[in-house]
Amino acid sequence: MPEGPTLAELGETELIRRLGAFAPQGQFADDAALLDPALFGPNDRGAHPLVVNTDVLVEDIHFSEATMGSSDVGWRAAAANLSDLAAMGCLSVVGITVGLVAPGHTPWHWVEGAYGGMAELLGAHGGVLLGGDCSGGRQRLLAITALGRLTSGPHGPIRRGDGRPGDQLVSTGAHGLSRLGLALLRGDAVPALPEASKERAIGAHRRPRPRFDAVAAVRDTRPAGLPWRVAGCDSSDGLAAAAACLAVASGCTALLAHADLPLPAELEGLAAAEDWCLWGGEDFELVLALEPAWAEALVEQLAGARRVGQLVEPQPEGPLAWTDGGGAIRPGAAAFSHFS
């Protein structure tokens, strides 16, 4: 039977593109799905748009018992989901449903820890456990769907495709610390670091925080008279992937500069610093494209936020290029694939 390519041969980007053909046009364009309240009937025109996001976290791919306990697994799984709600401009969380898959020999203790970690995250950022399902299976796995709401008023959603040439790219924080934390947890060879730096890196990896505070700051810093237009996504797959994703969706090229890379102090002097900053992933910051005055106001108000580049008309180098030498960055080459 001619079965055609396997998922590993297709690659994740092409797989998602093909799956998008089963959804309404544009439905797969953002970090999460935006549900227009008009969907809910004529009585609901005053209702808040809902945002829905599903993430699956699989043992040995997204987490490992070697690097973290189950309460960290639960926290991270829920945080990854809520980060996508923040990336859509949500400030408040309705809740999550959790599909738990685990082999029958899994200790209850592990599951209790995972749900405890999710509950801790929800306690810190809002929302409740709404429901879910559980099943046996060969591998532990959490499939989480998060529901958030966009408050009505002058604030709209954050969309990947709303960037324009001339926008400044702002990162809400440093990138690469989570990757350093992973290296430390794995016992990879890493130059000697102060204990406090190690703790911060491991904390960044185990207990990332969805940046709802950054969404609030984006709202607060909108210059008078500017309409709502904010492009953005979260940096779960790394800074370079986030910038590329905004650039592609907005039909622009993202210009980065080595001098402006948001390196955390903990990575100073590490040979892998730039690589981890660009491709490490799982820092769960927001990468935003804003009009220059707005970007400036945001960087001024939000501690840790930095200008990392700009969007320009599409360039022959592709969606990502350097302004200060170094050539184009080719996303995909170094990007992580969940199927390989």
Next chain:
Amino acid sequence: MPEGPTLAELGETELIRRLGAFAPQGQFADDAALLDPALFGPNDRGAHPLVVNTDVLVEDIHFSEATMGSSDVGWRAAAANLSDLAAMGCLSVVGITVGLVAPGHTPWHWVEGAYGGMAELLGAHGGVLLGGDCSGGRQRLLAITALGRLTSGPHGPIRRGDGRPGDQLVSTGAHGLSRLGLALLRGDAVPALPEASKERAIGAHRRPRPRFDAVAAVRDTRPAGLPWRVAGCDSSDGLAAAAACLAVASGCTALLAHADLPLPAELEGLAAAEDWCLWGGEDFELVLALEPAWAEALVEQLAGARRVGQLVEPQPEGPLAWTDGGGAIRPGAAAFSHFS
């Protein structure tokens, strides 16, 4: 380290009870989660309540390549989810998100078939593919979250715990046909059957239908003057499990009668008929508890619907007992566990 019991030792019922402790009280009481529109803010009081349901379907537990192609897997996975929306009283579906897990060697052809089957089901019953996630993993798996809405007006939700002594139990259709279909697909020894019977049984197993039409009939047949009070759940785990679930949630005993078991004609003369009718599962009918006049009107209007028993004050036999001899039914004894 004292890790306590494993999930297999706990069993599914106790696991779900323990997980419910991480959710608001009563949140795990129904087939799906009901979201009060008040959650969405003061503007949303006129909005329709949303219903959210998550189901995980795992290869070799919930489906197998030996018994069905991937388009049937996709159809069934989505149908199982939408059946829970119908069991809550929804008439319309907003859409689903899909978490796909599959090993990298999985042919694209398989995934295309599964999403095609889901799209077919949505095409027939409403809703769209809203989004999702994909990842590698050792085993194929679909984690689906479905969103439905309850229309406003005089109709409320259907809740498991709304039954009262004196209610009649109505099944919206026969039970056991899906189990017969599974036996045929597996090649189990089954007495000779006409071709048409085999096809109906296999069709029932591969392409179950969520009973939104039955929800509409429940609404249509409410006797004048009766307030909205409908208890119900779907029979994904079998007729006995559904009746027990209503009885426990409503603080009653469900009395069944051998003479009233909703056996499909295709099972006539089979030694396993009663067992499959009670415990086979996956017929995805609704089992409802209604005031006698309402039950009578429903059975009269809805083709295939049958009275299967009644709710009475709790009896010493437990939540399930026979009215015509045969002693108590002990749910759990023959019930399927996803962790064993």
